[in-house]
Every structure is written in structure tokens, then in C-alpha cells.
Amino acid sequence: MTAVRVAVAQCAPALGAFERNVAMHREWVQKARSSGARLVIFPELALTGYYLKDLAADVAVARDGPELAPIRELSRELDVSTGFVERDPDGRVFIAQGYFHGGRLAHVHRKVYLPTYGIFDDGRFFAAGDRFETFDSAIGKGGVAICEDFWHMSVPYLMATDGALALFCPSASPGRGIAEGGDLGTAESCRLMDRFYAQYLTTFVVFANRVGHEDGIGFWGGSEIVAPDGSVLARGPDFDEALVVADCDPALAQRERVRNPLLRDERPEIVLEHLARRMGLPLPD
Amino acid sequence: MIERLGAIRAKPGDLSPLRIDEVLVRKMLVAFLRDEAAKAGFRKAIVNVSGGIDSAAVAHLAAEAYGAENVTALLLPYRTSDPKALTDAREVVRGLGIGAEEHDLTPQIDAYFAAEGGVEKIDRVRAGNKMARERMSILYDRSQVLGAIPLGTSNKTELLLGYGTIFGDMASAINPVGDLYKTQLRELAGLLGVPESIRAKVPSADLWAGQTDESELGASYADLDIVLYHMVDRRVHPVELIEAGFDRRLIEMVRERVRRSQYKRVPPIVAKVSLRTVGHDFLYPRDWER
Known part of the structure; x- marks a missing residue:
């Protein structure tokens, strides 16, 4: 497998x-296509916007609904990962990120961790997902963690131990923290996370953050693609729109995993046993 | 930055936590002005320029966001207003090359209070509130005529302490400086190039002769801002601040002012009787489909 251009x-x-x-x-898929990308990743809820409040139920669609047909069609040209509000047949609505490939919706992740504190109110308007799955993406096995999902360390860990070579983090991260002598507060935290996960789980990390304002809250952008050795392959500007493009070579992950075999040596069964004991569940045989 | 935040200790007289990255803030505020005005369908802006530092900073940000030719300053002096304020306001207009409209507030204020024996017979806070609301009224009227979005100039200190007139100077469509304490706004004003004569003068609402903010508030902006920063931004309990050596009376005064003025920071409350109610559970964003 050769390098795959990701946008x-x-x-x-x-x-x-x-x-x-x-x-x-x-428009963006067209731009991504012109850049030679085989996969384009959009931010969290890119089809609806983020601070929806009561609009959430109004803009919710079924995962196989006609509203998503244009995105399915676009994915005949290149893979498209984008965010929408998913209405389950049982009536619950989720923050979802779909992976569209070859004219169909190949995978959906429902945001598990719904921030409901400070400037966030996800838990009031959305139901929470309950799983992290990996799936075949254009750069090998991938996993999706939507914004707050990624801040929970167990999430990239679970996906990496499941064999993920790429972690996708579509986000709607509001910019805040203006103290002198540093980066924007949130930007610094996200960059630390992206680099740490990439390097210590030896995976690609694709952080796709939006820009623009909603009711006075500004999203800061700064999307980046980080390689399994922790190097930043590409980074978008803060606050401005941009197509951020990098070539992701799965062979790089393989080489890095030879040099730095943390994942090979990882012992998930110890984690499992520990948690089982802690929660009073029967120990696996 | 993360280390720095963790290292911050509430210490009286230590203003370093208030320091901001002005270059970053300027970029954020200009983007905010452009974006939110565009969403509301505006490419032009209008702002009341008093001659003080807050409205001067907003005028500078607006000129950067929309272009000087798309910004109008309203200069609305009353006969007792400090003449230097008007001179300073004109200086802001001249320096930026923005449009300006001057309108003497005196006839309408004096006409209104004539029946009560003239403005001199009126409680000065009441008269000041009336002037602030007349300025708001003109701001919104000219906004409609010019197709320009009315910008707010209340800073975070004023908003939190309720040091402003509700539906007067606190009214606007969008406010770029409401999350900056006075001390921080001063720092930003330096970067923006607000004239030194404005940055150096003693802050005043100029609602009556000799009025200054700090004598009226009973503390300096430096003291107020650092207390507010720890209490609001860092969620430090007032008791902890007193234990850390902050003046008890200052802490209690600030806490009480913030509590008492909460009504000024929220929309009017609506009596709930139906299943779904404006202001309670009809929760649509303002930037709805924008």
C-alpha cells in the first residue's frame, strides 16, 4: 500500500x-479531489452546524435517508467522512460521523461522550453512543472519536488495540483561553493530545476542526494530520478556512511500530482483568 | 500555558494573571465582528464613540473588520459632557478615517426633564440612565437608516458589576469586548493604536461633571479586575480569596454587586404558562440557519 493523500x-x-x-x-469535495486526496474529512456536525439546541431534532436524518444521498453520491469520487445528526428509528438523535465510500455509507460512529458542562450542552439535546468500532478507511483500519470522545484516554487506546492505524477526530472545538505567553488555551491542549496519541499509539491522527462563529462562540480551526512518530505532517491556520492536505503512508506506521513496539507489547488482557475485578464482573477464562 | 494556569495563585496585587496575548485576541475579535455581522446580514457597523477607551477600541476593531469606510461613529454629547471627551472622540474618528455623525443630546434631554424643573433637579443616576437610553435609541435609529450593525462597548468588568444602564449603553447587537476586563482592554488598546491621550485618562462614564468610575465603584479597576478574574474565570471561592489576603470588604462588595446585577445580564423573564415558552424551553440559537 502506498501513501494515501488525506484532506x-x-x-x-x-x-x-x-x-x-x-x-x-x-465545493470542498471538489477541492479535495483536485488536490489528489482519496479521503476528505469534515468536522463534527459539518452538515448541520454544532450549537443546534432545539434545532437538533429538526435537522436529524436517518442514516439511510434520502437527505444523505448527495453525500453518498460524492463518495463515488473519493471517500468522505462527515458529521450529521442521526435519528434512530426509535426516535433518539445522535451526533454522528459517517464514513462514505463507493456510493454508500460504510460506517457510522455515534458520539459517546457528550460534554454537558461550561459552554457545552450536548447531553441535553442528544443521546449518547455506546461503542467504538474500527472500520476499513482509505489509510487502513481507522477509528472515529468525535471531539470530546478523544479527550477520554480510553478511546484512542481501545481503537489502537483494535488495530486502528488511523484515528480520526472530527471536532467543533470552541477557542478559549487568551492568557499571555502561549497558544490559544484549547489549541495547546488539542495539539498536545494529537501528538501524544499519535506517537504513543503509533497511529496517524487526523484532527478536523471547524472554523466560523455560532452565537458568539468562535471555532478555532488548526486542523492537523500527525504521523505515527508524532511529527506534524500538515496543520491548518487558526480561525480561517483551509483545505489541509498530507500524504499518509501506512508503511511509515509499520516502520515506526518496529522501532517503537509499544502496541505489540501492550497487554489489554491486564486492563480487562483489572476492570473486571474492579467492577465485580466474572474474570474471563 | 497549561503549566502557567496551574501555577497561578490568587495573590493581592499580582495582576499578571490578567495579561493577555493581544495579537491573538485582536485576531479573534476581528473574526468575530466580521462573522457575526455577516450572519445578521450586515457589512457595515455603527458605534457610539464617547471619547473613552472602550468605544475607541471597538471603533479600531470595527475599522479593521469592516474597513474604515463602512464604520460610522456616533458622537452624542450632552451640554454637561466633558469637552475633552468630544475632542478625543473626534480624534478617534480622524485617526481611523471612519465616518462620524454628531448629534447634540441636550434638546431632547432638557425637553423631557423640563416638566420636572430641569435636569438639575433630577437624581443624577436617573438623568444619566436617561441619557444612556437616548444614546441607545439614536444608535438603533441610525443603525436602521445606515444599514449598519450596532456594536456594543461594555467591557467584562462593567458587565459583571452591572456598571451600566440596562437597555442603555448595555444594549447592542454584538459586543466584541464584553469578555475583556478593563485592564485587559487597556492592554489591547495599546496594540490597536488607540491614542495615548485616551489610554492615559481616568475612566469616566461622564454622566455628570467630575464623575469617575473608580470613585463610584469604590475600588480601582486593577483591584476589581483581579478579584473578578479569580472569582469568575477561575471559580475561586470568596472565602479562599479572603484567606489568601484579599480585602474582605472588597471581596464582599464585588460578590454582592455581581449578584445584584444579574438581572441586567439576562433577557426579561417570561411567565411560563404553556407547554413551550420563549426564554425557557424554546431553545433556538440566535444564528439559526445563518
Whole structure:
């Protein structure tokens, strides 16, 4: 397998305007295609905007619904990972990230960790997902952690021990923290995370963050693609729209894992036994 | 930065936690002004420029965001206003090359209070509130005429202490400086190039002769800002601040002012009787489909 060009669409979706955002997707997919990318990743809820509040239920769609047909069509050209509000047949709505490939929706991740504190209110308007799965992506086995999911250390760990070569983190991260002598507070935290996970789990990390404002809150962008050795392959500007492109070579991960065989030596059964004991569950045989 | 935040200790007189990265803040605020105005359908802005540092900083940010030709400053003096304030306001206009409209507030204020024996007979806070609301009224009227979004100039110190007139100077469509303490806004104003004569003068609402913010508030902005920073931004309990050596009376005064003025920072409350109610559980974002 040779290097795969990956693009992040660091865009500014309109809040609750699904059709307009579909049109925006067409433009970015076209740009990504022109850049030679085989996969384009959009930020969290790129088809709907983030601070939806009561709009969440209004813009929710079924994963196989006609509203997503344009995105399915776009994925005939190149793989598209993007965010939408998913309505389950049972009526619950989720923050979802779909991976579209070859004209169909190949995988959906439902955000598990819904931040409901400070400036966040996800838990009021959305149901929580309950699993982290890996799936075949354009750069090998991949896993998706939507924004807050990624801040929980167990999440990249679970996906890496499941064989993920790439961790995708679509986000709607609000910029805050303006103290002198540093980066934007949130940016510094995210960059630390991306680099740490990439290097210590020896995976690619693709952080796709949006820009633009919603009700006074600004999303800071700074999307980046980090290699399994922790090097930053590409980084988008802060606050401005940009297509962020990098070539991800799976062979790089393999070489890095020979040099730095942390994953090979990882003992998930110890974690399992520990947690089973801790939770009073029967120990596995 | 992360280390630095963890290392911050609440210490009286230590203002270093208030320091900001002005270059970053300037970029954030200009992006905010552009984006939120565009969402509301505006490419032009209007702002009341008083001659003080807050509105001067907003005028500078607006000129950067929309272009000087798309910004109008409203200069609305009353007959007792400090003449230097008007001179300074004109200096901001001239320096930036933005548009300006001057309108003497005196006839409408004096006409209104004539029946009560003139403005001199009126409680000065009441008269000041009336002036602030007349300025708001003109701001919104000219906003409509010019198709320009009205910008707010209340800083974080004023908002938190309730040191402003509700539906007066606290009213605006969007406010770029409401999350910056006065001390921080001063720092930003330096980078923006706000004239030294404005940055150096003693802050005043200029609602009556000789008024200064700090004498009215009973403490310096430096003292107020650092207390507010620890209490609000860092969620340090007032008791902990007193234990750390902050003046008890200052802490209690600040806490009480913040509590008492909460009504100024929220929309009017609506009596809930139905299944779904504006202000309670009809929760749509303002940037709805924008």
C-alpha cells in the first residue's frame, strides 16, 4: 500500500441549514479531489452546524435517508467522512460521523461522550453512543472519536488495540483561553493530545476542526494530520478556512511500530482483568 | 500555558494573571465582528464613540473588520459632557478615517426633564440612565437608516458589576469586548493604536461633571479586575480569596454587586404558562440557519 493523500475540510458550516451545507460539501469535495486526496474529512456536525439546541431534532436524518444521498453520491469520487445528526428509528438523535465510500455509507460512529458542562450542552439535546468500532478507511483500519470522545484516554487506546492505524477526530472545538505567553488555551491542549496519541499509539491522527462563529462562540480551526512518530505532517491556520492536505503512508506506521513496539507489547488482557475485578464482573477464562 | 494556569495563585496585587496575548485576541475579535455581522446580514457597523477607551477600541476593531469606510461613529454629547471627551472622540474618528455623525443630546434631554424643573433637579443616576437610553435609541435609529450593525462597548468588568444602564449603553447587537476586563482592554488598546491621550485618562462614564468610575465603584479597576478574574474565570471561592489576603470588604462588595446585577445580564423573564415558552424551553440559537 502506498501513501494515501488525506484532506481535511476546515470549513464553517451554517447552523441548521442542511441544504446549504450539502452545497458546501460539494465545493470542498471538489477541492479535495483536485488536490489528489482519496479521503476528505469534515468536522463534527459539518452538515448541520454544532450549537443546534432545539434545532437538533429538526435537522436529524436517518442514516439511510434520502437527505444523505448527495453525500453518498460524492463518495463515488473519493471517500468522505462527515458529521450529521442521526435519528434512530426509535426516535433518539445522535451526533454522528459517517464514513462514505463507493456510493454508500460504510460506517457510522455515534458520539459517546457528550460534554454537558461550561459552554457545552450536548447531553441535553442528544443521546449518547455506546461503542467504538474500527472500520476499513482509505489509510487502513481507522477509528472515529468525535471531539470530546478523544479527550477520554480510553478511546484512542481501545481503537489502537483494535488495530486502528488511523484515528480520526472530527471536532467543533470552541477557542478559549487568551492568557499571555502561549497558544490559544484549547489549541495547546488539542495539539498536545494529537501528538501524544499519535506517537504513543503509533497511529496517524487526523484532527478536523471547524472554523466560523455560532452565537458568539468562535471555532478555532488548526486542523492537523500527525504521523505515527508524532511529527506534524500538515496543520491548518487558526480561525480561517483551509483545505489541509498530507500524504499518509501506512508503511511509515509499520516502520515506526518496529522501532517503537509499544502496541505489540501492550497487554489489554491486564486492563480487562483489572476492570473486571474492579467492577465485580466474572474474570474471563 | 497549561503549566502557567496551574501555577497561578490568587495573590493581592499580582495582576499578571490578567495579561493577555493581544495579537491573538485582536485576531479573534476581528473574526468575530466580521462573522457575526455577516450572519445578521450586515457589512457595515455603527458605534457610539464617547471619547473613552472602550468605544475607541471597538471603533479600531470595527475599522479593521469592516474597513474604515463602512464604520460610522456616533458622537452624542450632552451640554454637561466633558469637552475633552468630544475632542478625543473626534480624534478617534480622524485617526481611523471612519465616518462620524454628531448629534447634540441636550434638546431632547432638557425637553423631557423640563416638566420636572430641569435636569438639575433630577437624581443624577436617573438623568444619566436617561441619557444612556437616548444614546441607545439614536444608535438603533441610525443603525436602521445606515444599514449598519450596532456594536456594543461594555467591557467584562462593567458587565459583571452591572456598571451600566440596562437597555442603555448595555444594549447592542454584538459586543466584541464584553469578555475583556478593563485592564485587559487597556492592554489591547495599546496594540490597536488607540491614542495615548485616551489610554492615559481616568475612566469616566461622564454622566455628570467630575464623575469617575473608580470613585463610584469604590475600588480601582486593577483591584476589581483581579478579584473578578479569580472569582469568575477561575471559580475561586470568596472565602479562599479572603484567606489568601484579599480585602474582605472588597471581596464582599464585588460578590454582592455581581449578584445584584444579574438581572441586567439576562433577557426579561417570561411567565411560563404553556407547554413551550420563549426564554425557557424554546431553545433556538440566535444564528439559526445563518
